[in-house]
Amino acid sequence: MAKKIIKHGRIVDDSxxxxxxxxxxxxxxxxxxxxxxxxxxxxxxxxxxxxxGRPQRGVWLSxxxxxxxxxxxxxxxxxxxxxxxxxxxxxxxxxxxxxxSRYGWHGELRAIGDVLRDQLFYMNRVGFDAYAIRxxxxxxxxxxxxxxxxxxxxxxxxxxxxLFRRRSA
Amino acid sequence: MYRxxxxxxxxxDDRVKQFRDQTNRYLGGTLSEEExxxxxxxxxxxxQRYAPMLRIAIPYGMLSTKQLRRLADIAAKYDRGYGHISxxxxxxxxxxxxxxxxxxxxELAEVEMHAIQTSGNCIRNxxxxxxxxxxxxxLTDPRPWCEIxxxxxxxxPEFAYLPRKFKIAVNAADTDRAATxxxxxxxxxxxxxxxxxxxxxxxxxxxxxxxxVGQVINEFLPWTHLLSYLESILRxxxxxxxxxxxxxxxxxxxxKALGIEEFRRQVEADWAYGKDGALTLTETxxxxxxxxxxxxxxxxxVDESLVTIASYHNDRAFTRWLDRNVHPHKVPGYxxxxxxxxxxxxxxxxxxxxxxxxxxxxxxxYSFGELRTTHEQNLILADVEKSxxxxxxxxxxxxxxxxxxxxxxxxxxxxxxxxFCSLANAKSIPIATAIQERFDDLDYLHDIGELxxxxxxxxxxxxxxHVGNIGILGVDKNGSEWYQVSIGGRQGLNxxxxxxxxxxxxxxxxxxxxxxxxxxxxxxxxxxxERFVDTVHRIGVAPFKERVYAGKERVALNx
Numbered sequence: 148m149a150k151k152i153i154k155h156g157r158i159v160d161d162s163x164x165x166x167x168x169x170x171x172x173x174x175x176x177x178x179x180x181x182x183x184x185x186x187x188x189x190x191x192x193x194x195x196x197x198x199x200g201r202p203q204r205g206v207w208l209s210x211x212x213x214x215x216x217x218x219x220x221x222x223x224x225x226x227x228x229x230x231x232x233x234x235x236x237x238x239x240x241x242x243x244x245x246x247x248s249r250y251g252w253h254g255e256l257r258a259i260g261d262v263l264r265d266q267l268f269y270m271n272r273v274g275f276d277a278y279a280i281r282x283x284x285x286x287x288x289x290x291x292x293x294x295x296x297x298x299x300x301x302x303x304x305x306x307x308x309x310l311f312r313r314r315s316a
Numbered sequence: 317m318y319r320x321x322x323x324x325x326x327x328x329d330d331r332v333k334q335f336r337d338q339t340n341r342y343l344g345g346t347l348s349e350e351e352x353x354x355x356x357x358x359x360x361x362x363x364q365r366y367a368p369m370l371r372i373a374i375p376y377g378m379l380s381t382k383q384l385r386r387l388a389d390i391a392a393k394y395d396r397g398y399g400h401i402s403x404x405x406x407x408x409x410x411x412x413x414x415x416x417x418x419x420x421x422x423e424l425a426e427v428e429m430h431a432i433q434t435s436g437n438c439i440r441n442x443x444x445x446x447x448x449x450x451x452x453x454x455l456t457d458p459r460p461w462c463e464i465x466x467x468x469x470x471x472x473p474e475f476a477y478l479p480r481k482f483k484i485a486v487n488a489a490d491t492d493r494a495a496t497x498x499x500x501x502x503x504x505x506x507x508x509x510x511x512x513x514x515x516x517x518x519x520x521x522x523x524x525x526x527x528x529v530g531q532v533i534n535e536f537l538p539w540t541h542l543l544s545y546l547e548s549i550l551r552x553x554x555x556x557x558x559x560x561x562x563x564x565x566x567x568x569x570x571x572k573a574l575g576i577e578e579f580r581r582q583v584e585a586d587w588a589y590g591k592d593g594a595l596t597l598t599e600t601x602x603x604x605x606x607x608x609x610x611x612x613x614x615x616x617x618v619d620e621s622l623v624t625i626a627s628y629h630n631d632r633a634f635t636r637w638l639d640r641n642v643h644p645h646k647v648p649g650y651x652x653x654x655x656x657x658x659x660x661x662x663x664x665x666x667x668x669x670x671x672x673x674x675x676x677x678x679x680x681x682y683s684f685g686e687l688r689t690t691h692e693q694n695l696i697l698a699d700v701e702k703s704x705x706x707x708x709x710x711x712x713x714x715x716x717x718x719x720x721x722x723x724x725x726x727x728x729x730x731x732x733x734x735x736f737c738s739l740a741n742a743k744s745i746p747i748a749t750a751i752q753e754r755f756d757d758l759d760y761l762h763d764i765g766e767l768x769x770x771x772x773x774x775x776x777x778x779x780x781x782h783v784g785n786i787g788i789l790g791v792d793k794n795g796s797e798w799y800q801v802s803i804g805g806r807q808g809l810n811x812x813x814x815x816x817x818x819x820x821x822x823x824x825x826x827x828x829x830x831x832x833x834x835x836x837x838x839x840x841x842x843x844x845x846e847r848f849v850d851t852v853h854r855i856g857v858a859p860f861k862e863r864v865y866a867g868k869e870r871v872a873l874n875x
Contacts, residue, residue, distance in 0.1 A: 213555065235354050235437070237477025241554045244474050249589055265338060265347075265355055272473035285346070296330045298323050300467045302594045303474070309543075309594060310323060310467070311601040 151286060153267075154255070154277040156293055158286055161279070163205055163226060165259055166190065185228050185259075188212050191220070199223070207259060210238040214245035221252050226277075231260040240273045247274035247304045267292035274304035317378045317686055318463045318608040320428045327470065328425045331432060335359050336418035343415065358438055358476065360406075360431030361417055362738075369736065370409045370417060371434040372424060376444040376462040376486070377405035377688040377696075381676040384687065386427045388672035394420055399672070401657060401665040403729060403780055404483070405443050405689040406434055410736050432470055437478045439469035439550070443485045445493040446690040449609060450698045452646045456513065458488035458505055460605040461542070464597065468543050475550050479557035480565035482550070483522075495691065497521045497529050497811035498783060500567045501549060506536065514538045519549060519579070520571030523777035527813045528568045531576045533583065539602070541587075544595040548587040552579070612684040612699055617649025620702055629706055636758060637709050637720040651702050653683075655695040655712055656719040656727070660752035663745040664730040665693030674715050682708050691780075692729055694722065725767045725834070726752045729780055733773030733790065734797070740773030742790025742797035747771055747826055754827040755834075764834055767848045768807070783807040785849040786833060787814045788826065799826055803833065803860055804852040812853075817861045829864055836863045 149160040166186045168177055174193035179186070184198070185205035191198060198204045205226030206217060217227065227246060229239040239258070246252040257277035258270050264285075267278060271293055280289045302309040320328070338355050341347040347355075356363075360371035372387070379387075387407055391399045394416050400408045412420060424430055434441055442462045449457045465484060469475075475482070487494040488505035496502025502518035515537045521530025537545050553567045556574075571579045622642060626635040643652040655675060657665050667675075675695060679687045682704050683697035690696060695717075700708060712718040721727045728751065731737065733744030748771055755761055770784030774791075781787030787802040798820040805814025821829055837848045840855055852860065 210559075234351070235477050236559060237437075237475070238555055238559075240474045240477065241551050263351060265351070266477075269471075269473035269476050288346075295334045296327060296471065298326045298330075299473075300327070300470055301472050307594055311598065311604075312594060314321075314323060314601075314604075 152257070152277055152279045153286060153290055154257075156290070158290065165207065165228065165279070183225075185226055185257075188217055205255075205257075207257075208239075208242060210236050210242075212242075214242045214250055217246075218250040221246075221250060221254075224254065226255045226257055227252055228257040228259045228279075229275075231258060231262055231266075234261040234263050234266055240269065243270070243275055244273040244304060264289040264292045268295040272299065272301075272303040272305050317380060317459075318375075318605070324467075325425075325428070328428070328430050328432075331359075331430060331471075332418065332421045332425050335421055339414065339418050354436055354477070357436035358433055359417075359421070360434035361414070362435060363414075367411045368414050368417070369732075370412050370420065370431060371402065372407045372409070372429060372431050373434045373441045374406050374429075374689050375466050376442055376448070376459055377446050377690065378459065379687050379689065380427075381679045381685045381687070383427045383429055384672050384676045384679070386423065386429070388669045388676070390420055390423060391672065392669040397670075398666055398668045400663070400732060401667065401689050401693045401695070403691045403693065403731070403778055404434075404441055405446075405691055406441055407689070408732070410732070435481070437480050437482075438476050439472060439478075439482045439484065442466055442469070443483070443494055443499075443691060445487055445489055446688045446696050447493060447643065447652055447698065448488070448688075449611075450645050450647070450650070450652055451489050452644050453491055454489040454646075455505055455507060456488050457606075457609055458486045458494075459609050460602060461488075461503070461505065461515075461539075462486050463605050463608070464542070464602070465546075468546075472550075474547075475554055478550070478554055479559045480562060480567075482553075482567065484546075492808045492811075495780075495783070495807050495811070497809070498523055498527070498780075498807070499530065501546065502530050503542075508536050512538065515542060517545065517549075520568040520576070521811075522566050522568045523780060523782050524566065525563050525775040525777075526566075526568065527777070527782040528572065529811050529813065530568070531571065533576065533580050540597050541591060542597055544590040544593060545583075545587055547590055547595060548583045551586055552582045556582075612686075614647045614650060614699065615701070617647075617701060617703075619648035622651075622702075625702055625705060633713075633720065634706060634709055636762060637713075637718055638705065639762070640720045640722045640724060641718065642705060645699070647699075649702055651700050651705065653697045653700045653705070653708060654690070654722045655687075655697065655717040656722060657694050657717070658719050658721060658727050658752075659716040660719075660726070660749065660756065661716065663732075663735075664728050664748050667695075671715055671717060674711070675717065678708060678711060692722075692727065694727075720758065721761060723766045723768070724761045725764055725769055725786075725830075726755050726761060727768075728752070729768070729770040729784065731772050731778035733771070733779075737773060737778075739776055740790060741775075741792035742773050742799065743823070744771045744773040744779060744788075744790055747788060747790075747799065747823060750823070750827050751830055754831065763844070764838070765844070765847055768805075769830075770805075780807070781805075782813045783811060784814060785847075785852070786830065791820055793820070797823060799823060801826075801829055801833075801864075803857060804849060806849050815857050817857055818865055832864045833860055836860045 174189035207228035485494040504516040517534040518530040734740040772779035802814035
């Protein structure tokens with residue numbers, strides 16, 4: 148069965164494989180399988196030439212890696228992912244917002260890791276458009292979260308104007 | 317006060333639906349305890365020692381009588397007929413059932429209330445001066461700014477999973493009644509030399525385990541930039557605040573580690589992108605919000621002094637109450653009144669369903685149908701005609717709401733402590749009660765004069781013990797409850813964190829300790845006008861310490 152993710156508000160097949168370093172692997176030596184890969188930022192930096200030989204490639208950031216760490220290389224990627232080792236670690240929300248609003252990333256921005264239904268609405272607002280929902284969770288249920296609120300106060304990636312600039316009596 | 321339009325109402329209604337679904341999934345087993353925890357916390361719901369505790373938001377302390385009556389009904393229907401005013405001006409229910417919480421939220425939403433972000437690692441309820449809008453010493457009404465911040469921070473998508481909780485306070489008066497120096501962000505509304513309004517922005521203050529007085533990051537931030545600047549502060553904190561240790565995760569630790577200069581540099585570097593963007597506040601919006609805080613229909617009245625009013629009645633108890641519980645108002649003939657929740661027979665800050673209904677009636681009758689909660693855990697009727705004070709006092713007194721001790725030793729700030737809270741090391745309410753019982757002579761209390769006594773049951777400092785003139789902190793020593801005492805703390809623009817006087821005490825010793833502290837003060841004060849805290853700062857901690865520990869060498873050594 149093909150892997151599925153939520154992308155652009157729908158459940159779709161996913162061909163990308165997320166590479167994570169196992170114990171003993173180093174960014175320089177980890178063997179990269181064939182296919183479309185989303186690799187750790189460190190692996191991209193260590194094996195840039197190998198990855199440039201692939202038709203397309205993706206990269207993921209850990210919570211302590213900043214948007215500016217990947218900014219100059221964005222043109223090389225088809226997918227940028229942000230990892231949430233624990234859903235309650237919210238650094239990825241600022242990183243996502245900055246990738247979209249400051250560094251001009253228009254391609255797929257995917258949340259990976261501990262990605263759960265109840266964070267999706269916020270993730271969508273800060274610019275994520277793809278979600279690899281944690282495997283034990285119901286993806287259809289998660290999809291509903293994108294409609295949790297019909298109105299919002301803040302300016303964000305999904306709505307560049309705060310409510311106070313849109314409000315009409 | 318602020319009234320919802322259809323946008324505000326839709327957001328709160330959607331929240332009720334969302335939380336109902338989350339609760340159902342939790343009770344149905346598809347949402348784990350760990351996954352549910354931050355969700356319920358961001359809705360003010362703690363699982364406590366005996367039952368859940370629900371913290372209902374009272375934004376910057378403002379309540380209408382319609383809202384108070386609804387709170388009274390909810391406390392009767394879903395709780396044990398009382399609520400507790402917290403030091404963040406919110407209302408806590410100690411005994412609701414988890415399964416009832418979605419329904420409670422639905423009933424709150426009907427009166428434009430909610431429990432959004434009253435806990436959790438997010439931006440909390442914004443607090444302010446409980447005399448906002450009526451105080452003679454304020455530059456402008458801070459509440460419109462509070463409301464602007466409430467809307468900006470409500471469900472902010474980027475800042476819902478911060479390293480730790482984040483508290484903002486706004487003050488616009490000469491006297492800081494909002495404790496802006498001990499908040500993650502404190503905002504003083506100020507005017508520059510050109511006469512334009514802006515904010516002095518203070519960052520990195522806080523109590524808790526590592527009490528720190530905040531530092532000025534921006535002396536004058538023009539009001540148009542309020543939201544973009546705060547967003548930059550929050551972003552730097554969200555990305556760089558520590559997440560490895562919850563006791564080092566507040567913004568104060570980051571500011572301290574980086575130094576204020578470097579922290580400011582990082583904020584300004586981020587702000588360079590956001591400044592003048594869509595978050596720039598508009599006059600249209602500020603005016604729209606201000607229209608919700610227009611003056612009530614004050615009458616033109618002849619002003620009489622409280623001394624004159626006291627002389628009409630020649631009643632000692634009334635005079636005492638005027639002296640302590642009645643406060644200046646900017647309009648002649650009006651006063652602001654504290655309805656005290658410090659009756660010794662109840663825990664500090666507790667209010668029964670019956671009292672809530674009564675207060676609502678009093679507010680309708682005497683104060684334009686609105687009231688405020690204070691971080692000192694009392695209630696305020698802000699617009700009372702002075703000629704009505706005697707009548708109001710009689711009604712309040714008949715309902716245990718006129719304890720004439722505001723600002724005095726027994727007007728104790730006290731967290732729920734070990735009787736309710738699962739974080740607490742020690743009980744705090746029985747300590748407050750024991751002190752109130754010891755100091756029950758009103759003449760003596762008035763002679764002692766102004767004195768803030770604050771009690772926290774643990775390091776988290778919900779009772780603000782560090783800034784109490786006398787602070788009491790519950791500590792755990794080998795499984796038993798002990799109390800550490802500090803003196804000299806104060807809130808306000810010259811906030812000072814109290815000094816611990818020495819080894820801690822058993823609960824039963826505390827009334828004697830307080831007595832000795834007070835006796836020392838009475839002996840040493842230069843005049844009746846010199847307050848306890850000023851005496852401490854003039855003569856130092858040593859004389860107090862000597863008196864308290866005299867004959868206690870053995871305990872001190874073991875302590």
